[in-house]
Amino acid sequence: MFDISDDRRPKKNSLNSNFEKQEFKELWNRINRKAAFSVDFDSEELVQKAVEELDASLRVTPLQxxxxxxxxxxxxxxxxxxxxxxxxxxxxxxxxxVHSIHSAVKYDLIGKIAEGTQLTRRTTADILKGISVTVFGQFRTNPESFISETVRLINEQKATMIIEHLTYDPVEDKFDLDIFTTGQTKQDFSKAGDKLKRHIYDYVVTDSGIEREFVKELDTCTEVVVYAKLPRGFLIPTPVGDYNPDWAVSFKEGAVKHVYFVAETKGSMSSMVLNEIEKTKIKCARKFFDEINRKYAPENVKYNVVNSFGKLMELVK
Structure with missing residues (x-):
């Protein structure tokens, strides 16, 4: 009789011997830090910057x-x-x-913008009172577009101010090792690819073609000792939501300039392609790792965004 195996059965994805390597322990000890953030936010400064940006950039197209x-x-x-x-x-x-303002639809203009920007109604009203009559007059042309564009432009200014006034304070608390085992059995391993040699699990579930190619080259590079797709429980707090970096990599000592690296993989290096939330989280992560390095050991961990394995190697060499 032939032994016919069922490839549709879910793969078991346990931690393997790479997880016990000293090089991974060294990497994990460097990134396993938690921190609290604070933002010294000045509402008057935001109002001024938002008014300047809206006057310069708010353009609403008429309803067609x-x-x-x-x-x-x-x-x-x-x-x-x-x-x-x-x-x-x-x-x-x-x-x-050009007469959409005479529509029977009533808009809570201040309420809608306050909701979209998470600002108080008072701060929102101060911004709207500050913009020029001509710019505010565009509300008559297309109320929906006026609201959405105003929210977008205010949030861009808000994100910029967050980064300028953001500080991280590392705390003694660390992540538990159970973040590496929680939820592993619930993954869809149909996108896991082949069994890996240098990853801390036998398989890794990738989110895109960029990540699949990245894993393929990471796993075959002789200068990589061990790497990990960071589990969802590894979170860096930011003012725009928790951030989960993609990869942690440990290279051979002496082979590269930056032995310990945390990488975010994106299809494009252009900031124009990323939305404001993504850009802000990445900038916050840079501040987080800068502070961790400053407090515990300079240049211990390098963090950056890459669009390919080749780009990663450019940064570590």
Whole structure:
């Protein structure tokens, strides 16, 4: 009889011997630090910066609608009606609506912007009172667009101020080792790929083609001793939500300049592609690792964003 195995069975993904390597313990001891953050936030400064940015950049496009006219086809069949072919399109005419403020829809302008920016109604009102009459007049043109663009621009200024006034204070508390075992059996291993040699688990679930290629090269690089896809429980607190870095890598001593590295993998290195929350979390992580290094040992851990294994090697050499 043939022994037919079922490849659809879920893989078991236990920690392997790489987890016990001294090089991984050294890496983990360096990044296993918690910290509390504080932001000395000045509402008046935010109001001033937001007003300047809105006056310079807020541009709202008028609401548009399209009028299409057509004629019934000469031959109308059941199938034609079902497929939308019973009428023949003759003209398409775009129109702009410049009187949308007279719509029956009522907007809580201050409330909507306060909700989207997580600012108080008073601070939101101070910003709106500060912008020019011409810029504020765009609300008449397209209320929805005015609100969403105002929220976006204020949040950009808020994120910039957060980074400028953010400080981290490392604390004695550390992560428990159970973050490496919690939730491992619930992963979808259909995207896990082949068994690995240098990872702390036999398999790793990747989120993208970028990550799959990154793992392939990490696992075959002779200068890499051990690496880990950091578990979801490894979190750095930031004012815009907790941040979970992607990778921790330990290289051979003497082979590279930065032996211990924490990497965030992104498809594009351009900050234009990342949303404001992502950009802010990455900037916060830089401050976190800078403070950890400063307090415990200079240049212990290097943190950066990479879009490929080649980029990582450029940074560590």
């Amino acid at each position: 609608y399209t009028i299409q006219t057509g004629e019934q086809a000469a031959q109308v069949t059941y199938d034609g009606l079902k497929d939308g072919e019973a009428f023949v399109l003759k003209t398409t005419e775009p129109e702009k609506n």
